[in-house]
Amino acid sequence: MANKIDLNNDYPNITESDKLYERALKVQKPVTQTLAKGPGQFTKGVAPKYLVKGKGSHVWDVDGNEYIDLNSAIGPISLGYAYPAVDEAIRRQLNDGITFSLMHPLEVELSELVQQVVPNAEAVKISKTGADVCSAAIRVARAFTGRDKVFCCGYHGWHDWYIGITSRNSGVPEAIQDLTYTFEYNDIESVKAALDETVAALILEPFIFEAPKPGYLQELAEVCKANGTLLIFDEMWTGFRVAVGGAQEYFNVKADLAVFSKACANGMPIALLTGRADVMELFNSEVFSYTTFGGEALSLAACIATINELRDKKVPQYLDEHGALLKDGYNSLAIELGVDKYTHCVGFNCRSMVTFTPDAGNGLEVKTFMQQEMIKRGVLWAGFHNMCYSHTTEDIDYILAAYRDVLPLLKAAIESGNIKGQLKGEVLEAVFRKVSNYNIKPKSIA
Numbered sequence: 001m002a003n004k005i006d007l008n009n010d011y012p013n014i015t016e017s018d019k020l021y022e023r024a025l026k027v028q029k030p031v032t033q034t035l036a037k038g039p040g041q042f043t044k045g046v047a048p049k050y051l052v053k054g055k056g057s058h059v060w061d062v063d064g065n066e067y068i069d070l071n072s073a074i075g076p077i078s079l080g081y082a083y084p085a086v087d088e089a090i091r092r093q094l095n096d097g098i099t100f101s102l103m104h105p106l107e108v109e110l111s112e113l114v115q116q117v118v119p120n121a122e123a124v125k126i127s128k129t130g131a132d133v134c135s136a137a138i139r140v141a142r143a144f145t146g147r148d149k150v151f152c153c154g155y156h157g158w159h160d161w162y163i164g165i166t167s168r169n170s171g172v173p174e175a176i177q178d179l180t181y182t183f184e185y186n187d188i189e190s191v192k193a194a195l196d197e198t199v200a201a202l203i204l205e206p207f208i209f210e211a212p213k214p215g216y217l218q219e220l221a222e223v224c225k226a227n228g229t230l231l232i233f234d235e236m237w238t239g240f241r242v243a244v245g246g247a248q249e250y251f252n253v254k255a256d257l258a259v260f261s262k263a264c265a266n267g268m269p270i271a272l273l274t275g276r277a278d279v280m281e282l283f284n285s286e287v288f289s290y291t292t293f294g295g296e297a298l299s300l301a302a303c304i305a306t307i308n309e310l311r312d313k314k315v316p317q318y319l320d321e322h323g324a325l326l327k328d329g330y331n332s333l334a335i336e337l338g339v340d341k342y343t344h345c346v347g348f349n350c351r352s353m354v355t356f357t358p359d360a361g362n363g364l365e366v367k368t369f370m371q372q373e374m375i376k377r378g379v380l381w382a383g384f385h386n387m388c389y390s391h392t393t394e395d396i397d398y399i400l401a402a403y404r405d406v407l408p409l410l411k412a413a414i415e416s417g418n419i420k421g422q423l424k425g426e427v428l429e430a431v432f433r434k435v436s437n438y439n440i441k442p443k444s445i446a
Contacts, residue, residue: 002064005378005398007405011424012065012375017049020062035431036074041382045425046372048380054081056390059380067380068395072388075237075262079309080390086266089305090298099296106300113307114272118239119248120258123280125273126294130236130261131157133273134203136289137257141201141230143287144279149198149442150180151191154205156234165439182439186213188220195227196442201257203232206247209347217253230256230279240264241319241350244311263310268302269293309389316350319387322396323349326385329400330354337404339411342366345385352385365419366410368428373409377402 003009021039024031032038039049048061057080059069072078079086093106111124127133134156142148156162163169164177183191185204195202202224206217224231232255239246239260248254257275264272273280283289309315327345334340342360347353356366367383374381379402413419420427 002066003378004066005058005068007377007398007401009376009378011046011372012048012061013063014046014048014061014065016062021049034074036382040429041431043368043372043375043423043425043428047375047425056080056082057388057392057395065378067375067378068391068399069380070385070399071380071382072386073267075386076265076267077386077388078240078263078315079266079306080388081267083266083309083390085309086268086302086305089301090268093297093301096297098298099293104295104297104300106297106304107295110300110304113304114274117244117249117307117311118258118260118272118274119245120254120256120276121274122277123275125280125283125289126300127271127273127289128269128291128293128296128299129157129271130234130259131159132289132291133259133261133271134234135159135161136273136283136287137232137259137275138201138203139289140279140282140287141232141257143282145200145228145230147198147200147229148179149200151183151194151199151202151229152180152204153183153185154203154208154234156203181442185210186216188213188216188223191220192223194442195223195229197228198442199227199229201230201232203234205234205236206238206251207242207348208237209351209353211348212251217247217251221253221255224256232256233258235260236262237351240307240310241316242348243316244307264306265299265303266306268299269296270299270303313389315389318389319350321349322391322393323352323385323387325393325396326387326399327352329396330403333400333403333407337407337411339407342411342414343407347385350387354383354385360414361417361419364428364430365423366414368423368425369413369419370406370410371428372424373406374402377405 003012048065050062051059052062053060057068058066060066107126114124115121138150138161150161152162160172160176161180164172165180165182169177221231233247235246235258240263243249248258256279257273259273261271327349330345334343341357343354343356345352345354356363360366371381379399413422
């Protein structure tokens, strides 16, 4: 019998998930379309591998087991699964068609709406994925500045210019790898020491989990402007979530270019590049960046409906308030239950992360133990609290009750000195790593 959400559940029966996985191994390489959803990030032997349904903040796997989802589809679900206003917009557009032989009016309507809510949106470009618009931003920055090198901080997708600096860089020519350099977040002095006339763009996530130091983003904008380098905000996670206008609105700072995708269409595939008109003008003539499906109308309709809901329902405020209940509740429980030397929750309220200290032991083993016990209790857990508008106070109360159950078990497992021996499934895998940490170099080349 399939599990319902219950603190007394057994580990879920995942027979159908495993059957599908065995079929996938014979025909897919790799079996997942994004590593964060793949079996390496969910302990094999305990966690489901395939989901078939979502409603609100809950999801169901192929075996019929129900979970509260804390992952929000790795970010795109900002309102909730099967959210009525968005689904109705998709259905209305579906009656008239999906993709056409000429441009669609929704392209104009969406761009006007984005211009209203995103501070730097003098012009808007529409595409399909986050990696697309990140690469388009880098290309147009190089064209505008006449420079080649890029400084980056964070994760920016799978394309050559970025992934060449990671351990998964096979197939990326060395000449491409040598054009990108990494810098440490919140270290303004290292950027000042390295910026020179060869650097076209500096791209960063305005925050990941660590908050910017007071004035950091503003000073970054100033030093980039003084150097003739374009500042690009990668707002895949911050956009439409920390504020409707993203980190630019929240921190009152403008980037030359900004890119968005995850939260703006509640699960439909779309990506946005916004920025200065003089830079974006180059897409009209000198810079090529086009895709057949950029004007796909179902996603345009979903994006418009989502942004309107985010704005009208004050969703970022809701995410902040309810995310605080979960983050602060976790940290209070950790202190109360005597595990605060091993774990705490960090990040902004809209997207926080459970972390483990070196005292806890092998981080992947500890995370695997936590995951198996949360999944047993009906919470699809990967270490993150990716909040959406459908996460209710009841959901949060339940999750905190599950944490109250699990944290003493975690403490006992850690203090036994044999966490691995208490795992029911395989240890989680690391995704990839940067080749070297914060390798910032130019002033040319230091």
